[in-house]
Amino acid sequence: MFISQISVFLENKAGALREMTALLGQGGVDLLALSLADTQSFGIVRLIVHSGQIDEAMRLLKDGGYVARINHVICAAVPDRPMGLSELLGVIEEANLSVEYMYSFMRASKAGTANMILRLNDGAKAAQVFALKDVVMLSQDDVDALGAAN
């Protein structure tokens, strides 16, 4: 139900994001999805990589002096049509859950769906609700398959 995500702390200064992505890129880590949250004074980068590359990515980041951590998020497949996302958010709202952040995958697993990565205030409850409401969730294997398809 859950997939692993790496979050990295970045200072809000020129070149910070490029340096970090270059570090991972030179280490051969392939980024499957990325989102950047920025405030006036700092940024958080969230990354999805192939599960086989998580340890290597974390090692590169720690050795590079970055503060980074792994946590778990939900990846939901949303029908790729008008109202697709809105309906998913309706399910979330109905269950009294709230979205802390959300971003989308760069690659679709199959035609006609878009993959959304969601961090909800209560992940366990969200997974139950989604299963009940037939929201399609990607497993870590599904996500890894997206990377392999490259």
Next chain:
Amino acid sequence: MSTKQHLIYNPACECMSRDELLALQSARLAETVKREYENVPMYRARMDEKGIKPEDIRSVEDLKYLPFMQKTDLRDYYPFQLLASPRSEIVRIQGSSGTTGKPIVSGYTRNDVDVWSEMMARTLTAAGCTKDDVVQVAYGLGLFTGGFGAYQGADRIGAMVVPMSSGNTQRQIMMMKDLGVTLLCCTPSYATYLGETIREMGLVPGRDIKLKAGCFGAEPWTEAMRARLEELLGIDACDIYGLTEIAGPGVAFDCLEKHGMHVNEDHVIAEIIDPVTEEQLPYGQSGELVFTTITKTGMPMIRYRTHDICSLNDKPCECGRTLARMSRITGRTDDMLIIRGVNVFPSQIETVLVGTQGVAPHYMLIVDRVNNSDTLEVQVEMTDDMFSDTVGHIETVRRYITEQIKSVVGISAKVTLVAPKSVPRSEGKAKRVIDNRKL
């Protein structure tokens, strides 16, 4: 000769001959040392250690044999162990920043409040204040001595006091205009801000604003700032020096000659020492300013090291006063910062960070002056414990640190989170402060 008209509040004390003054100081010093020895165990122990008895101190000449006192003493013997009078005789507590989380406090007897009021009455009179004046006090009224000091001095003169305390600039200006305020007491940076706001509002000093003088202190400033303030507000801008440990504002003050601040030497003895050898330095030479109170009864201070660097001048002044003058403060012998009139020690910030779980003790303080107001940025390194994938969580930690700093230091700081290991580590004493203010 000067063409300025000088008002003197207490000519008998402010203009006595140096010989008379020396005799008075000597008698008062002997009395103070005796009081201290008999009532303050800590200082008695220090004198005993040096083999000095109160009767050995007969004149100002003997001052150099006495042990020093330090700001850390006010922390170590907090809050009442330095009192030389019974607690029931204390009528007031004032305080200022300590070097760690706790403020330092000073206890005043009725006599001490009177002495302080007298010093501030002299200060305001020297700036041209009489009972016909309207004095706006825009220093904070509270534990900080600025507000109460100015209030008491103006009250002693019989002037009309407007106790605004600090902040709320629009209301300050409204009162200044409506009440015809003639004297302003606040920090020089706030005075500049008030002056600029007055101009922006289209008010004309001299027509809408009746200010004639101001007594500005609690933070370092320059002759250039004085010229700017005088031009901006059409006033005489007078410098004023003081510290809670000794009394508060009014320990030394500018007369309208503005050539050094007269030290109220019938109440305090000023010395300049070499901060390293601790030897006394002659008049004219720059060193650390040391004060001994000689009329205070609540919490007398003997050879209190201010850590301020300046020089003394005992030449008679054009204004008629014989009180020696101290130069502007040119620096500090420790790492104390004065930010918006508040004394800030980097160690206070360190106390907050060390006391906050998950926060690294590495930090950098960046001080600047933007639009005449001091700014403080505290750079804190991100740690594994503080980090989260959500902005909200990190912001909560950042806000918590900001609030802790505000409550311990007393001023608002901008807390910035920086990458781990980005604060420079150095061998020995780390550099914790970057002061970009151009003073």
